[in-house]
Amino acid sequence: MSKIEAQHVDFHYGSFHALKDINMSIKEHEVVAFIGPSGCGKSTFLRLFNRMNDLIPDTRLDGQITIDGQNIYDRSVNVDELRKNVGMVFQRPNPFPKSIYENVAYGLRVNGIKDEAFIAEMVEESLRGAALWDEVKDKLKKSAYALSGGQQQRLCIARAMAVSPSVLLMDEPASALDPISTAKVEELIHEIKKDYTIIIVTHNMQQATRVSDKTAFFYLGQLIEYDNTNKIFTNPSKEETQNYITGRFG
Amino acid sequence: MVKFVDEELVKIRKEILDMWTLVYDQMRNVCEAIPTSEKEKAWDVLIREKRVNASELKLDCDVEDFLVLYNPVAIDLRFALAMLKINTDLERIGDFAENIARFIIKQDGKHIDPELLKRIRLQEMVDGVLDMLVTSRLALEKEDISMANSLFEKDNLLDEINAAATDVLAEYAKEHPDKVAFCIDFKGVFLRLERTGDHITNLAEEIVFYIDAEVLKHSSDKTKMQMAIASRMKEGQN
Numbered sequence: 001m002s003k004i005e006a007q008h009v010d011f012h013y014g015s016f017h018a019l020k021d022i023n024m025s026i027k028e029h030e031v032v033a034f035i036g037p038s039g040c041g042k043s044t045f046l047r048l049f050n051r052m053n054d055l056i057p058d059t060r061l062d063g064q065i066t067i068d069g070q071n072i073y074d075r076s077v078n079v080d081e082l083r084k085n086v087g088m089v090f091q092r093p094n095p096f097p098k099s100i101y102e103n104v105a106y107g108l109r110v111n112g113i114k115d116e117a118f119i120a121e122m123v124e125e126s127l128r129g130a131a132l133w134d135e136v137k138d139k140l141k142k143s144a145y146a147l148s149g150g151q152q153q154r155l156c157i158a159r160a161m162a163v164s165p166s167v168l169l170m171d172e173p174a175s176a177l178d179p180i181s182t183a184k185v186e187e188l189i190h191e192i193k194k195d196y197t198i199i200i201v202t203h204n205m206q207q208a209t210r211v212s213d214k215t216a217f218f219y220l221g222q223l224i225e226y227d228n229t230n231k232i233f234t235n236p237s238k239e240e241t242q243n244y245i246t247g248r249f250g
Numbered sequence: 251m252v253k254f255v256d257e258e259l260v261k262i263r264k265e266i267l268d269m270w271t272l273v274y275d276q277m278r279n280v281c282e283a284i285p286t287s288e289k290e291k292a293w294d295v296l297i298r299e300k301r302v303n304a305s306e307l308k309l310d311c312d313v314e315d316f317l318v319l320y321n322p323v324a325i326d327l328r329f330a331l332a333m334l335k336i337n338t339d340l341e342r343i344g345d346f347a348e349n350i351a352r353f354i355i356k357q358d359g360k361h362i363d364p365e366l367l368k369r370i371r372l373q374e375m376v377d378g379v380l381d382m383l384v385t386s387r388l389a390l391e392k393e394d395i396s397m398a399n400s401l402f403e404k405d406n407l408l409d410e411i412n413a414a415a416t417d418v419l420a421e422y423a424k425e426h427p428d429k430v431a432f433c434i435d436f437k438g439v440f441l442r443l444e445r446t447g448d449h450i451t452n453l454a455e456e457i458v459f460y461i462d463a464e465v466l467k468h469s470s471d472k473t474k475m476q477m478a479i480a481s482r483m484k485e486g487q488n
Contacts, residue, residue: 206321233323235463242324247255 001069003028003197004049004167009063011044013056018044020221022063026214028166031189031198033208033229036218037249042201045218046169049199050086051079067167084111087160091172093152095144095159100127100136103144103155107163122162129195130158131188150181157188161196168192170200174207186211205245209233217241258316259329263390265312266333266340269305270387273340276302276347277383277446280354281376284439285367287357295351302344309337325460332460336390339449339456343383346442346449353439362436363422370418370436375411375443378404382450389457398461401454408447415440 004026011019019041026032034042047053048065051072065072072082084107095103104123113119123140127133132154136147144155153173160168170189174182189198189211202208208215209229216226217240225232225241236242243249276295283291313334316322322330367373382404389397419433455466 205323209323234327236324245323246326 002026003030003068004199005064005066006045006048007064007066009045009048009061009065011041011048011053011062012060013044014058018221019048022223024216024223024226026197026199028197029193029195030214031193031200031212033212033215034199034201034218035203035205035208035215035244036224037244038203040218041221042216042218043171046171046199046201049167049169050083050088052088054079084163085165086167086169087163087165088169089153089156089160089171089173092176093149093156095147095152095155098144099141100144100147100155101140104158104162107159111163126158126162127155129161129192130154131184131191132158148181150177150184153177153181153185154188157185161192165196167197167199170198172201172203175203182207205233217244219244255320255322255326258320259326262309262312262316262330262333265305265309266336267387267391269302269309269337269340270383270390272298272302272305273344273347274380274383274387276344278380280347280350281380281443283354284350284362284372284376285364286361287354287359289355289359292351292354295347296355299344299348299351302341306337306341306344310334313337328460328463332456335456336453339452343446343449346446349442350439353435356435357432366418366422369422370415370440371411375408375440378408378411379443379446379450382408382447386450386453386457389454390460393457393461395458395461398454398457401451405447405451408444412440412444 002025004024006022006024009019009022010017022045034046036042044053048061049067049072053059053061061073067082067086070077096106098106101123104126105119108119108122124133124137127136132151135151136155139146144152147155153176157168157173174185177185186207189200192198200208200211212229214226215229215232217224217232217236217238219240225236225238227237231237232241233245236245276298279291280295282288283295313330317330320326382401385397385404386401388394389401415437419437423430423433452467458464458466
């Protein structure tokens with residue numbers, strides 16, 4: 001069974017038809033990269049998986065998105081619970097103005113967990129999972145802003161991991177990072193995929209080839225091609241995909 | 251359109267087509283020199299072999315640079331990979347021309363018996379090899395898969411002539427016991443021409459891979475023949 005299933009998804013911002021009849025199936029522990037030119041709808045589609053678009057006024061969704069067989073837009077779904085299960089990492093690292101420790105503990109505290117021993121255990125586990133523990137274990141009480149950009153981004157990944165999600169959404173997570181920090185984030189994705197289903201939006205073709213199992217190419221709100229990453233980058237089925245990935249677009 | 255990537259692709263394509271022409275000239279010159287054992291032509295081939303090797307090295311470097319600097323994907327990646335392999339095959343064909351040139355020099359100007367040349371079907375073999383070299387070059391230039399597929403069928407003729415050459419030469423050696431060593435060497439020429447045919451089918455496989463992403467390497471002769479027949483039928487329809 002698929003972990004995530006999108007069926008006939010249409011999305012409108014007011015009168016603008018941003019996503020057109022998208023169908024996609026994502027297996028558990030798969031890394032899927034969304035690629036396409038700016039404005040093609042890939043980030044809009046990504047944000048549907050944890051209902052981030054609910055916060056934007058005058059939007060409309062048609063079709064169905066299920067995670068573990070549950071329609072996430074069903075009235076019975078608790079959005080906070082959904083976002084606990086579907087974590088998100090953004091383009092720019094956005095740590096809270098708190099200590100490194102409190103950044104990771106934040107999600108647990110707002111979910112009502114008060115057991116300090118458990119929180120400390122989860123903070124360490126998450127920081128280890130995000131390959132950051134060795135770099136910060138001696139300065140957990142220092143401000144998160146004291147970390148480098150790459151470390152801040154891994155801290156945000158650790159923060160997302162602390163509440164034990166099963167899906168991680170990443171919206172251009174390395175676009176603001178230098179090559180070394182980018183490599184660390186990519187390595188991290190590779191390591192944590194055994195525990196998570198990951199969807200990553202990226203403009204970096206090489207990043208898509210390095211980290212993802214499958215790639216989806218979007219253009220003008222349509223899903224043009226969705227296939228194994230090696231197939232997309234060696235022999236895409238659609239001419240539009242080939243033109244985009246070889247830089248001959250338009 | 252990314253103009254600078256296309257400029258690189260055009261440059262590499264021109265280099266490989268030039269290499270093809272160079273190797274074709276080498277093969278044509280050396281084949282023309284066989285019947286009369288023209289030493290001068292053979293020496294020219296030996297001298298020009300250095301150019302073949304130099305072209306191979308330059309192309310290798312240029313394709314490697316392209317891979318590193320442009321990170322090609324899809325059809326551009328297949329093009330670069332195919333050109334690397336085509337380059338190696340063309341260089342090997344150049345080596346065969348060199349080997350045949352050495353055979354000619356060894357004959358020291360002695361003409362080969364015209365009756366033997368007729369029986370052994372040298373001209374047919376040479377025409378087959380040169381035609382395949384021209385066709386394969388055109389197939390890349392025009393990106394024509396039918397043309398590339400037609401080469402698999404053409405190679406069968408070379409295999410057949412080479413197989414028959416063994417009996418012809420064995421018989422000739424019996425009739426002319428003083429020519430046994432020559433017959434063994436001459437068989438080597440046929441072997442090299444036949445191997446040239448094999449390398450040209452490799453070129454065809456790489457052209458098909460580049461254009462269609464179809465891997466024909468190690469596929470059965472039957473599959474290749476089916477493709478050749480399909481390409482013939484397509485030509486008929488056109």
